[in-house]
Amino acid sequence: MASYPLEVTSCVAEVIFISLSIYLVCMLFDKRPKSKRKDLFGEDYLLDSLLKQLNKKSGLIVIKGLRRTGKTSILKVALEESNMPYVLIDVRYAPYTDRRQFLDFLAKEIIKVLDKDIVSKIIKKISRVSLSLGKEYFKGSLDFDIKDDSDFLTVLREANKKNLILAFDEAQYLSGINFDMIIAGIYDNFPNIGVVLTGSEIGLLEDFLGKGNDKAPLYGRLYFELKPERFDPERTFAFLEAGFKQYNQKISKEEINQVIEEFDGVVGWHTYYGYLRCDENKNHLNALKIVAEIGSRTAYEEFERFLNTKKSRERYQKLMKLIMLGKSNWSQIKKEMLLRFGKISDSQLSKYLKDLLYHGFVEKSNEKYLITDPLLIKGIEQNIKF
Numbered sequence: 206m207a208s209y210p211l212e213v214t215s216c217v218a219e220v221i222f223i224s225l226s227i228y229l230v231c232m233l234f235d236k237r238p239k240s241k242r243k244d245l246f247g248e249d250y251l252l253d254s255l256l257k258q259l260n261k262k263s264g265l266i267v268i269k270g271l272r273r274t275g276k277t278s279i280l281k282v283a284l285e286e287s288n289m290p291y292v293l294i295d296v297r298y299a300p301y302t303d304r305r306q307f308l309d310f311l312a313k314e315i316i317k318v319l320d321k322d323i324v325s326k327i328i329k330k331i332s333r334v335s336l337s338l339g340k341e342y343f344k345g346s347l348d349f350d351i352k353d354d355s356d357f358l359t360v361l362r363e364a365n366k367k368n369l370i371l372a373f374d375e376a377q378y379l380s381g382i383n384f385d386m387i388i389a390g391i392y393d394n395f396p397n398i399g400v401v402l403t404g405s406e407i408g409l410l411e412d413f414l415g416k417g418n419d420k421a422p423l424y425g426r427l428y429f430e431l432k433p434e435r436f437d438p439e440r441t442f443a444f445l446e447a448g449f450k451q452y453n454q455k456i457s458k459e460e461i462n463q464v465i466e467e468f469d470g471v472v473g474w475h476t477y478y479g480y481l482r483c484d485e486n487k488n489h490l491n492a493l494k495i496v497a498e499i500g501s502r503t504a505y506e507e508f509e510r511f512l513n514t515k516k517s518r519e520r521y522q523k524l525m526k527l528i529m530l531g532k533s534n535w536s537q538i539k540k541e542m543l544l545r546f547g548k549i550s551d552s553q554l555s556k557y558l559k560d561l562l563y564h565g566f567v568e569k570s571n572e573k574y575l576i577t578d579p580l581l582i583k584g585i586e587q588n589i590k591f
């Protein structure tokens with residue numbers, strides 16, 4: 206009988222130990238973008254290259270890649286490790302409707318990471334702010350306004366006296382406020398301010414960078430580029446095994462193979478599957494089903510947001526459906542579009558396809574158009590009917 210409480214105690218101790226070790230060691234299946242190297246599986250090479258560039262302090266760094274391939278995570282880990290003051294803005298959620306508001310918001314974020322002596326100089330130089338208000342500011346108030354580019358340049362000029370990294374996640378959306386001009390200005394004039402841009406909508410990001418357009422502000426500026434890729438099957442295998450090991454759980458080869466087949470190396474979906482298995486105790490089939498359901502809904506909503514900006518929304522939908530059905534080269538797609546929807550010119554079709562490529566919904570490989578995300582394929586299958 207005496208062993209009963211003992212057993213309970215050791216069992217409790219074991220639970221505490223496991224929970225504690227889960228909490229303390231790296232968590233590969235954490236659903237949020239990672240911010241610690243130990244949580245980021247198999248990206249040491251990219252991370253080290255990024256850090257090396259960040260430590261050079263100046264210039265422009267671009268991280269491009271499909272959605273959910275780890276761009277934000279790599280960026281966050283590198284920024285944390287860089288030991289430099291940095292500002293990271295997710296452009297999709299930044300509170301602004303125009304350029305001035307964005308500059309104001311960004312200046313306030315920058316000021317939060319600068320030394321007090323620099324902040325004090327900035328406040329003195331932004332003339333409309335009285336000195337007494339400037340003193341108050343140090344008690345925590347960020348109550349000042351950037352009225353125009355010139356105020357913003359004042360902030361940058363002072364920030365440039367030390368090091369600073371400005372990182373813009375999903376930066377392609379900054380094209381709406383001509384922020385490329387500001388980045389070109391930083392590139393040319395402020396050697397101690399590094400800029401990092403990420404983007405899932407690769408074509409749009411390249412446009413923003415002025416690719417092939419000598420009128421664009423960033424045209425011709427050299428930048429360092431990183432591209433996290435989908436995991437290959439071996440890497441996915443190792444990732445899932447390592448993640449399960451952290452929870453003292455095992456995953457079978459058959460299960461891993463099925464995950465690879467369903468989610469095709471997109472680490473975001475693999476992570477979510479692992480989270481459901483290990484954190485939410487779902488069984489294999491349930492976890493597969495939930496990732497497929499939620500993932501296809503998420504991926505389709507992203508496509509839907511794109512459609513909402515298009516007049517020819519129906520044509521884009523049908524086009525995606527055709528690609529989903531395996532019509533992958535130009536002539537097949539053109540033939541089917543003509544057959545099903547009547548007239549469509551080559552230039553129109555080119556424009557639609559280019560747009561889908563630009564926004565990262567479709568990839569082109571060996572003259573074939575393919576949908577990039579396995580769960581977007583599911584989303585298209587469910588939501589678009591002929």
Ligand SMILES: Nc1ncnc2c1ncn2[C@@H]1O[C@H](COP(=O)(O)OP(=O)(O)O)[C@@H](O)[C@H]1O
Nearest residue numbers: 236237238245246272273274275276277278473
């Ligand atoms: N190398 C990695 N190891 C572990 N988890 C990762 C890795 N890369 C990405 N993730 C996970 O995948 C998901 C998507 O990552 P994220 O960095 O947001 O991708 P992106 O910015 O390209 O959309 C997140 O849950 C993140 O934690």
Ligand SMILES: [Mg+2]
Nearest residue numbers: 276277278374
């Ligand atoms: Mg991201």
